[in-house]
Amino acid sequence: MTDSGNFDAAWLPDAAFRAVGARRSLVRGGPDPLKDTVRAELVGVCARFGGEVVRDGDAAELVLDLTGEDSSDEGYTLERRDGVTTVTASGGRGLLYGLFHVVRLGEGAFAGDLASRTHRPALATRMLDHWDNVAVHPVMGQVERGYAGGSLFWADGVARGDLARVRAYGRLLAACGINAVAVNNVNVHATEARLLTDRIGDVAAIAGALRPYGVRTHLSVSFAAPILLGGLPTADPLDPAVRAWWAATTARVYEAVPDFGGYVVKADSEGQPGPFAYGRSHADGANMLAAALEPHGGTVHWRAFVYDHRQDWRDRSTDRARAAYDHFTPLDGEFADNAVLQVKHGPMDFQVREPVSPLIGAMPDTRLAVELQVTQEYTGQQKHACWLGPMWSEVLRFRPDGEVPAGRLADGLVAVPNAGDDRFWTGHPLAQANLYTFGRLAWDPAADPRSVLDEWIALTHPGSPGRLAEGLHAVLDGSWGTYEKYTAPLGVGFMVQPGHHYGPSVDGYEYSPWGTYHFADRDGVGVDRSVATGTGYAGQYAEPWAKLYESPGTCPDELLLFFHHVPYGHVLHSGKTVIQHIYDTHFEGVEEAEEARRVWAGLANLVEPERHARVAERFEEQLRSAREWRDQINSYFLRKSGVPDAHGRTIH
Ligand code: GCU
Numbered sequence: 024m025t026d027s028g029n030f031d032a033a034w035l036p037d038a039a040f041r042a043v044g045a046r047r048s049l050v051r052g053g054p055d056p057l058k059d060t061v062r063a064e065l066v067g068v069c070a071r072f073g074g075e076v077v078r079d080g081d082a083a084e085l086v087l088d089l090t091g092e093d094s095s096d097e098g099y100t101l102e103r104r105d106g107v108t109t110v111t112a113s114g115g116r117g118l119l120y121g122l123f124h125v126v127r128l129g130e131g132a133f134a135g136d137l138a139s140r141t142h143r144p145a146l147a148t149r150m151l152d153h154w155d156n157v158a159v160h161p162v163m164g165q166v167e168r169g170y171a172g173g174s175l176f177w178a179d180g181v182a183r184g185d186l187a188r189v190r191a192y193g194r195l196l197a198a199c200g201i202n203a204v205a206v207n208n209v210n211v212h213a214t215e216a217r218l219l220t221d222r223i224g225d226v227a228a229i230a231g232a233l234r235p236y237g238v239r240t241h242l243s244v245s246f247a248a249p250i251l252l253g254g255l256p257t258a259d260p261l262d263p264a265v266r267a268w269w270a271a272t273t274a275r276v277y278e279a280v281p282d283f284g285g286y287v288v289k290a291d292s293e294g295q296p297g298p299f300a301y302g303r304s305h306a307d308g309a310n311m312l313a314a315a316l317e318p319h320g321g322t323v324h325w326r327a328f329v330y331d332h333r334q335d336w337r338d339r340s341t342d343r344a345r346a347a348y349d350h351f352t353p354l355d356g357e358f359a360d361n362a363v364l365q366v367k368h369g370p371m372d373f374q375v376r377e378p379v380s381p382l383i384g385a386m387p388d389t390r391l392a393v394e395l396q397v398t399q400e401y402t403g404q405q406k407h408a409c410w411l412g413p414m415w416s417e418v419l420r421f422r423p424d425g426e427v428p429a430g431r432l433a434d435g436l437v438a439v440p441n442a443g444d445d446r447f448w449t450g451h452p453l454a455q456a457n458l459y460t461f462g463r464l465a466w467d468p469a470a471d472p473r474s475v476l477d478e479w480i481a482l483t484h485p486g487s488p489g490r491l492a493e494g495l496h497a498v499l500d501g502s503w504g505t506y507e508k509y510t511a512p513l514g515v516g517f518m519v520q521p522g523h524h525y526g527p528s529v530d531g532y533e534y535s536p537w538g539t540y541h542f543a544d545r546d547g548v549g550v551d552r553s554v555a556t557g558t559g560y561a562g563q564y565a566e567p568w569a570k571l572y573e574s575p576g577t578c579p580d581e582l583l584l585f586f587h588h589v590p591y592g593h594v595l596h597s598g599k600t601v602i603q604h605i606y607d608t609h610f611e612g613v614e615e616a617e618e619a620r621r622v623w624a625g626l627a628n629l630v631e632p633e634r635h636a637r638v639a640e641r642f643e644e645q646l647r648s649a650r651e652w653r654d655q656i657n658s659y660f661l662r663k664s665g666v667p668d669a670h671g672r673t674i675h
Pocket residue numbers: 167168209210289293328372400
């Protein structure tokens with residue numbers, strides 16, 4: 024559906040509102056700006072589908088009732104009785120989320136009775152961290168790791184003049200439950216640093232466009248801002264002048280953006296400044312910003328992505344996977360109440376397969392946000408179809424202590440999004456499903472990702488026949504597994520081309536300062552992270568995991584090479600040797616990609632032509648790339664190991 028001017032309607036085409044728009048609706052309560060948003064939504068769709076927004080006292084089939092002013096309450100109660108569907112909420116956001124729930128139900132919201140049920144997000148913060156630069160960066164471009172064109176927020180070095188698209192973005196985000204956005208890159212360059220001070224007006228403009236959809240604006244800031252912008256000689260977090268500068272600067276931010284969400288900080292990470300330069304801890308750093316934000320109700324999201332990026336491959340004792348846990352667990356209990364430690368879901372860096380970070384669950388006295396990557400940096404860069412719902416769901420359901428799922432230990436889920444100013448928002452139209460799925464899993468980490476995909480399919484293609492839904496499931500359900508099969512095997516990761524990270528290069532990073540990842544030699548492959556003979560990383564987990572990962576005999580196949588260095592002849596639980604597994608999965612991965620392309624071609628008459636063509640073109644590239652991966656990985660390991668393929672296939 025492309026009925027919204029010059030950009031795609033994604034999961035909110037007008038037709039998705041058909042059932043709601045055909046009814047007599049009443050919006051009650053307030054005053055509240057989000058109630059006005061709800062009302063405006065209904066007026067718009069009623070004009071299209073023949074319904075009407077009636078006045079209080081008139082009969083209505085849909086009633087949206089705002090009963091209070093509690094903006095922190097995002098919940099709503101939905102029921103249908105005596106022919107009337109009612110959404111009741113005590114805050115404007117809840118009312119808006121309730122409306123979108125009714126939209127998802129479609130005609131189902133207006134048939135029979137619905138028992139009264141209250142819905143509330145499991146996680147209070149559902150945030151996107153845009154890695155957008157205001158100015159185009161010479162190496163990274165405008166959006167760091169962006170595969171969907173330029174920034175939605177910034178153009179020509181300033182906030183976009185026409186913010187209609189930003190508003191539309193806020194609407195899409197609200198419809199999947201996202202309530203916060205950081206509008207600039209975590210790597211804060213010179214122009215972007217100034218968003219905090221003399222360029223705060225730009226941020227206020229964006230905040231104004233997102234606010235009607237309940238999305239709060241956050242900012243990535245440089246830890247060195249007092250030096251860069253304030254002219255101070257230091258950024259020491261315990262220096263009174265530095266603290267006073269942050270307090271005064273933050274107060275001015277709130278004058279410009281009264282509902283500002285807070286700061287995101289990447290400190291002492293990949294060259295960004297941080298408290299280590301002053302001999303201070305990361306709790307000292309985070310707490311200084313927390314203190315500046317506290318009087319205004321703001322939060323600091325402090326990233327735990329701290330590791331040594333100047334390693335030597337000959338040094339086998341330094342293990343990047345250990346770093347976050349080693350740095351942060353000694354600080355448990357020291358962070359302020361409005362400081363949240365933001366932890367990447369895996370210990371490395373958004374690879375196609377990683378174990379869940381052992382830091383998740385290891386700091387019970389520290390607020391936690393889990394960070395995911397929706398932008399497909401290491402998962403095909405939105406040229407490959409790779410639906411990440413099942414991966415994220417695995418992470419969120421993982422029970423770090425054997426009992427409580429990770430999704431319940433966090434109070435925030437954060438992602439690096441995949442949207443840009445591309446006509447289809449996400450470059451690959453099917454990558455829209457990733458953004459939608461992220462939002463819905465942040466609302467309910469226990470949700471079944473397949474049902475979320477069903478929702479996305481039904482909203483995006485309303486009224487389409489079951490054959491389309493079947494086809495989309497066939498193409499997307501297993502796409503993460505397919506991608507894993509033709510790329511780096513068994514959890515080893517990082518066999519990508521350095522810099523841009525697209526396409527295979529088995530040794531691309533192996534001898535670089537960023538870390539060492541596979542240790543392949545003529546006898547075997549994998550990284551020994553056991554306690555007994557390796558880096559000790561496996562011991563960072565609580566039981567039952569520490570014991571399970573410690574031994575190659577119990578370690579799950581898919582993570583074997585992450586935790587162990589084994590001979591090529593090592594037999595997996597699957598019954599195959601490691602080397603045969605590598606060959607087989609790489610042939611299978613390409614076959615699966617071929618099959619997905621075939622299924623997609625068969626959907627041509629069910630999908631609007633431009634969308635179909637865009638996806639079809641991306642499948643060509645996916646296949647080319649998958650074959651390249653297969654051939655490079657298989658020939659590398661054939662040459663290293665000297666072990667032939669048991670099935671005698673040609674390995675290029
Ligand atoms: C990855 C990515 C970088 C990014 C970093 C981060 O390493 O390649 O571009 O800056 O993650 O999360 O900060």
